[in-house]
Amino acid sequence: MTDATPLGHTDTADNAQPATQEQQAAAGIAERTLQMARERLAALDDLPTADHVAVFDQLHQELSTVLHGLEQDDGPRA
Secondary structure (H helix, E strand, O other), rough: OOOOOOOOEEEEOOEEEEOOOHHHHHHHHHHHHHHHHHHHHHHHOOOOOHHHHHHHHHHHHHHHHHHHHHHHHHHOOO
């Protein structure tokens, strides 16, 4: 999948094809994770600046875990 390929579709030489159920599930997980991250980042305004680093560290760990899981489901990247 390329950056220009919409979530839920795979890129082929001819045209975009509907994604498999597994790919659609992975796209859903990625979208939910990103939405959660956006919400938590937006909530930083309500936290003392000293607490921001802990939020960043936790989000980094969670995003890395999801990305790693998606890469394993999708196979190695070229």
